[in-house]
Amino acid sequence: MELKLADYKSDLAPDWCPGCGDYGILSALQMALYKLKIEPSRAVLVSGIGCSAKTVHYAATYGIHTLHGRPLPVAQGVKLANPELSVIAMAGDGDGMGIGAGHFIGAGRRNPDLLYLIFNNAVYGMTKGQASPTLELGAQPKSLARPNIQNKVNPLMLAFAAGFTFIARGYAYDVKKLAHLMELGLRHRGLAMIDVLQPCPTYNNLHTREWFAPRIYDVAAEGYDPLVPREMSDEERAERMGRFTTKAGEWGERIPTGVFWQAQLPSFEERLGEYLPGYPADAPASRPPGGEAERVSALMRGHRVAQ
């Protein structure tokens, strides 16, 4: 049966605020899955807690709406147990860069084959607009009692420091481009992050459609090449890193989107396969039952008093 875009939509009506950027992210994700013809039942969406986290309920895939800050570990568990699945983790900026920041670093070190979306609205939507870790120092959206006194963290820079092998930024109101980025991220073998700029019209009256529109541009249009070859001279690496850092740090009058960094390194599943017989083909979730008694007997042999 031919898959249709509608096959990726669940029966549930979203309860986001009118104009919320989350609508665009949901559409883009459905388009990307559709474009890649990923069977809905072979895709697993894993979110945390927040407005953003409701996304999984609106897609007709498997959806896991976990705990605040924990989508990445749960997503990795799903993926490692069944590496055949397409697993997409998603987090609010509070979810992913605040309470979940430690897992961000941990996952970056592993490079599992996941797509990870950050819903970056610079506020804690679900809890009524407190500053999120991506809100600039000194900014005061209407929901704050005083200007923000914490500096913001840049998801792109953090992903780079953590070792993500695909680092991109998209914009929730540019659904088509965002869908394309997601497609690239899903195709990437390894850990792919997309920092999605997501307006929250209810609480963030600073980063609105009007504010973003004139600023957003595509790095690809400027000839920026994100592909990092496997082998590089020290100079080449230095040059690349410098270029990345500069682009990733750009914010203000112009805000770059697109793919910033893409490197080919063995995924965690591949690395595990070197030590685990049969993995990833023979994975914990797909292994046929049986053989337990033999496995224990093999272990017990090492404990025999006399061989």
Next chain:
Amino acid sequence: MELKLADYKSDLAPDWCPGCGDYGILSALQMALYKLKIEPSRAVLVSGIGCSAKTVHYAATYGIHTLHGRPLPVAQGVKLANPELSVIAMAGDGDGMGIGAGHFIGAGRRNPDLLYLIFNNAVYGMTKGQASPTLELGAQPKSLARPNIQNKVNPLMLAFAAGFTFIARGYAYDVKKLAHLMELGLRHRGLAMIDVLQPCPTYNNLHTREWFAPRIYDVAAEGYDPLVPREMSDEERAERMGRFTTKAGEWGERIPTGVFWQAQLPSFEERLGEYLPGYPADAPASRPPGGEAERVSALMRGHRVAQ
């Protein structure tokens, strides 16, 4: 009474393994405090859990040996409550870059006036030598059953991404230079991190004194200037960031030490002071008792049905 170096030493004998790098870090810290004539009773050392964490017991200051991964939040609590104190947080690499990584990002966004030492031995010493987040991919110290399958994280890069305003690296066996770095870090107004390369002869047989000795060099000796001016052109900033990233990423035949980045930005205490009457002079831990009834009455006025 003239302070002596001995005044910084407690009566307790360390129970680290012979040759452990922790001895050098302890000495360096005592030297730095002595050099700066910081009253022992006005210094608070805050550690997590691990071999490294025992350090606080061997200094005759106040010492808080907290929980695994939590030195930074506790240290910030002490400092914010009593900004007059010199607070030094310290963490093992597992403590600081593994379980405590989220706090690393959080603290970086705040820039509190703390010195933060990472005891980087690339293993979990206290729990018998498992890979720590700073161990290279593929490395296999004798305590591991198989080569490490996770990538390492670079504390310098992570500190940069998180927004630390002073970023340095030292070497535990070069006590004098390390003491000097600590002095600079203590003098810095804001969040200063020193990544201290700390051999663990018991579990890490790869990163030994012999391995480090020929590799370690001082970036200052090469004319590297870490000072970042407050105002910079875009090009200048890009150039600086590129230079930092390259140096911070260097590892292998040559391993740079010294100060990599130093920026002057308002500390968290200063930022708080803009909104909190009297702070930091009048801080929660130093405020004289009294006035509570007035404060509540002031709050209640806002709740009166009729004014």
Next chain:
Amino acid sequence: MEDYTWRVGGPQGGGIETAATLFAQALARGGWWVSARREYHSNIMGRHSYLDVRATRRPTRAFFERVDLLAALDAETLVRHLGEVKPGGVLVHDPEAARLPLSKLAMLDSAAYRRIAVALGGGDPLVQEALERYRDEGVHLVPLALEPLAREAGEAAGADAITARKTLNTVAVAASLALLGYPLELLEGALEAHFAAKPGVAELNRRVAAEVYARVEPLKEGHLEPVGSPGKRIYINGSHASAMGKVAAGLGFMSYYPITPATDEPFYLEAHPESGVLVVQVEDELAAVNMAIGASMAGARAALTTSGPGFALMTESLGFAGLTETPLVISLYQRGGPSTGLPTRTEQGDLRFALGAGHGDYPRAVLASESVADNFHDAALAMNLAQRFQLPVIHLTDKYLASQTRTLEPFDVAAIEPDPGVQAREAAGVFPRFSLNAEGGVSPRIPVGTPGAGYWITSDEHDEIGHITEDPELRDAMMEKRAAKMDALKEWLGADAMYRAWNPGADILVLGWGSTGGVALEAMTGLDLGYIQVRFLLPFPDLEELISGKKLVVLEYNQSGQFAHLLTQETGRKPEHLIVKYNGRPMTIEEVRAAFEAVLSGTAPQYMVLRGGV
């Protein structure tokens, strides 16, 4: 009228909260005692929400299920609140809504849809069916198109269409009060006070209110009149009361990570620097609790607020505070669990967790607030206990109290003094912070950073100056020193502080804790029952004598009967009846009274579940 309940329902984010505040304030200004409760979905905009405002001539403790007037701001409200308006009560509704089929109510979830559709006769019924039901139940229907009214009144007052639409809340209140014949001036006063910071908005709303009054005829009967003056009364919710209680006891530091419904407290303090509290939003609850512990070690009075998920992340550090004898207060705002559960609904499901939180044995105190006013007094008491006995104190409260707003006489702040704790008179050199020479287990204390002295603190077992020890004898001595605090604390408190008893001579005693107290007491009026409000869960009061020979009934908001289990553990007694509720809705006077009557008539089962509420 002696006792009047007004309900306003509509979509979340549509202004119904402001409406309730205005209605309540208008009545409060007329000398009424008012209380309000709020029910809402975990959603920012669009899902169904409602508030009740109860106005009485004397202070009350609880709410009814059925109301006197329901102002429905949308069609969904009409179908959801079927059967909840008293016979003879009033329903204000948009006549246009009647023509909608149920299936067009976009935010009606499938479970509610199915149930309501069946109740209205099956198929895809029209809202009109619901209106007829109300009428059948003797409800007086007042068709009043509030949205058009807002538009018209707003435009008449000179506003553009969008701004006019925003006065809907004022319109709903003005229409209700006009129907009830309540003086416009009192509403005007409420509007002025509410919009004090925005004189233009205040003026517009005043004009709109006047316009509505001009258009809406008072009902023929059932009017409300002012009954006096508010004097110095305050109108306050449980979150702000709790915040003030802590300030009264010297709070200096609060770190927090946002979570419903606990964040209102730090958010309030953050917005009011005159509280003198240093408030820091941090990266997660692990940071929050450890930062507060650090501040407390340095000598600041430190406290936290959180709810279940956040509390779970704090448990490791709770033991750290216990072992290191660090004063710390956590106000735990219970909400519907388990896990994320029902995050905006009420429950008392965290008692067992609070009592056992953290591995190993260490002293801690757990107390629970009965009311909004208790939130103030208990928060202060918790702070003082923490300080005096150098331990963590868990102050249990819940979503129901957090979002409940009441008129109260101002708190008697002069009666509260921050406990100075047991301070060392002098300290030089190495200081025995954990001295075994400790009356009631409390070693005299100096904060970290005290000039001229020094000591260590460790999460390991330790000696008197704070160095790690694994010595078996010293270990036992330290465990026993710490444990001694529990008896000392109990003695210091005295039995009277640990529970409250009403009519304890009755043959049947109801036992409750936390916010069940209010509804139990209102529901038992005139019944031959006694009531015991257990205020301290740890240490537990000595109730053996009081309950001996009595039939016991436990009332609480959780499925398993966590308090009932505790009662058995502490007294050996199993209650004869356990009445519980766990659907996230507050207990109402009607359903609790019915349960009590069943107990008295002998028809009650051992385990009874209350299922009321929208």
Next chain:
Amino acid sequence: MEDYTWRVGGPQGGGIETAATLFAQALARGGWWVSARREYHSNIMGRHSYLDVRATRRPTRAFFERVDLLAALDAETLVRHLGEVKPGGVLVHDPEAARLPLSKLAMLDSAAYRRIAVALGGGDPLVQEALERYRDEGVHLVPLALEPLAREAGEAAGADAITARKTLNTVAVAASLALLGYPLELLEGALEAHFAAKPGVAELNRRVAAEVYARVEPLKEGHLEPVGSPGKRIYINGSHASAMGKVAAGLGFMSYYPITPATDEPFYLEAHPESGVLVVQVEDELAAVNMAIGASMAGARAALTTSGPGFALMTESLGFAGLTETPLVISLYQRGGPSTGLPTRTEQGDLRFALGAGHGDYPRAVLASESVADNFHDAALAMNLAQRFQLPVIHLTDKYLASQTRTLEPFDVAAIEPDPGVQAREAAGVFPRFSLNAEGGVSPRIPVGTPGAGYWITSDEHDEIGHITEDPELRDAMMEKRAAKMDALKEWLGADAMYRAWNPGADILVLGWGSTGGVALEAMTGLDLGYIQVRFLLPFPDLEELISGKKLVVLEYNQSGQFAHLLTQETGRKPEHLIVKYNGRPMTIEEVRAAFEAVLSGTAPQYMVLRGGV
């Protein structure tokens, strides 16, 4: 000899663990049943540590305080173990140590120093004083300088000085066995097996052993002989047994964060890929538990191990597993608390925490292992319960069992089968993962990713397909469906699986749980007592009848009597005596027997603290 205990003491990291293994294996090869326990400081190198090896002709369950032979590898051991060698026993010591003053023992902590100095007559006594005490107590002193002996024997065997020094453990064992007249061949066999991977080292140690045997004269009496053949016996510790039990029940995934003493289990599995388990070391316990939950949702059998601090960080996710009905097993290795506490010592201080962990009410099971063998069987049972009832299961064990090694007959793996759980027969389209049509509360399941189907999982309350709901009726139905599992599980288990009873007809019943069982049973030999080992703490067995009319004694490893409280909560009965220990040392047969005798003679207080151990 029927029952012999050998103790070796010395600095941590100095080879005493290998020594104990060699001694135990040499005896096991001679047909002895052996068991070993290990006591150590939270330190990598230098602080005092010791191991006991008990050898008997029949399997045993516990250890004695006093030993038959103490091989002291350093002077500190001599002073610490005063009074712990039986009269007539043997002390092997370095004669040089005698000349040291106590103050020169660098790793003797101040508390121990003070106490021992006083015990030896005050001042800064010489170690010689200690030796004299031993002699006074009838201990046979064997001065044998083990280090010089290692050097000499090693060099005689052709090694350089540093390598020779490393044979100290072999020397200690060889000297002991030579003194006891035990055949050298059996030690040689043990050496070969132990150093199988390094033939050169094996050869050197064999030569050294022979050299020692040549130099050391057997004692005149008290010899040990081989008693038979080991057959297929295995020699295994509690950690490895627990790992194997999980593998037997189909374990496929284990994520972990290192923590003492729980890490040995994942570390063992990681080193043995033939176990078929995917083991991942992660960044913290929050990642560990959530990764395991994810793996379980995808259909892998997933488990975790941790101890108190790590478990604390997992509590939020425990509720998540409970609410989402995700099978999950956590082996909780209890150690001395609270907080970091005594991280390498034993305790049963986490029971209350485990029972209440996580906010809100949700079903979970808690069982506790009595022995090393139980660790195997209970781990398997826990896995199967989790799978069958789709809930989290907490398997309580402790440091004492983790680091206890025993000879056992091989586990009967054929008797264990992974429970298939309740699988849906077919699934297409949207699947009702949380179907209310669920026998015993268990909805048929398909894993996430099953082709052709789909559903949702959320930590919020939800409907049958996993979408969020706040509907009060659906909420109640879901709560009731989940709660139904507890009764179903209890019925499925049957009473026999929930507790074990020995001599339950006695007038006085001792009740214990977890690792207290072994020592209780050995200590009560010949006394008129019954013993109940409560295996399931949640759900709790029906003990009312069994204990009715009996005098009850509870024995457990924690200060507050956590199990005693649970007993009262579940049965209404308060035990007449509570015997506890919380100094981190295992209970010994002697002290428990003394306590039982005091109970029988009527001289025991209600609350008794055991304080033995080094």
